[in-house]
Amino acid sequence: MSTYYEEVQEIKAQYPDGRSAALPALRLAQEKHGYLSPEALRECADALGTTPALCEAVASFYDMLHLAPTGRHIVEVCTNVSCALVGAQQVLESFEQELGIRAGETTDDGEVTLRPIECLGGCGWATVVSIDHHYRTHVKPADVPAIVQELRSGE
Ligand code: FES
Incomplete structure (x- = not known):
């Protein structure tokens, strides 16, 4: 090796x-x-x-390179213009509420880091959320609890 x-x-x-x-x-x-x-x-x-x-x-x-420790999972909400126009800020705030942290922070158990991110290149499918580099599209605030539940249960 x-x-x-x-x-x-x-x-x-x-x-x-x-x-x-x-x-x-x-x-x-x-x-x-x-x-x-x-x-x-x-x-x-x-x-x-x-x-x-x-x-x-x-x-x-580069957003995919981390100069500080991150959680085991990384949730990144695109807040650039196309996503912002359909409510990305509300999606980000829903993640903050559901995870009990602010954007840029990691949960106390080290499981999830939440970050806003620049355009993920999926502007036609806004709001785009990247979860461990896999994209979720058309994400609405109402979708957030189920996404966090999935993450927490390791699905
Ligand atoms: S602005 Fe969100 S994917 Fe482009």
């Missing part, structure tokens, strides 16, 4: 400039560490031959 460093070297070899492997290297580091902690960023930078600051700068741009 290859180490993280070896895996990144294999990816780097596919690009003329090793820094082009930053995204897959960050994804692998996140899988290994759970999130992109300072230690994970340092390990990523060492493998890429760059600085932790560059890795952090890249990671900070």
Whole structure:
């Protein structure tokens, strides 16, 4: 089984400039560490031959890369314009109420992180909610209790 460093070297070899492997290297580091902690960023930078600051700068741009710990499940509500026009804010507030946390927080049991997110590319199916990277479409506030129940019961 290859180490993280070896895996990144294999990816780097596919690009003329090793820094082009930053995204897959960050994804692998996140899988290994759970999130992109300072230690994970340092390990990523060492493998890429760059600085932790560059890795952090890249990671900070992408919603799927996490610079802070997250819950076991991640619920992301698109609040961009198409979703906002059909009530995304109310959907987000329903999740806040149902989970007992504010957007940006994780439940005390570490199960669910709730976040608003920019356009998920499903504007014609607003409101779009991503649950562990699987999209739910046309979500209404009334749908939220059942979605949370599903999450809690591990369905
Ligand atoms: S605005 Fe919500 S998916 Fe595009």
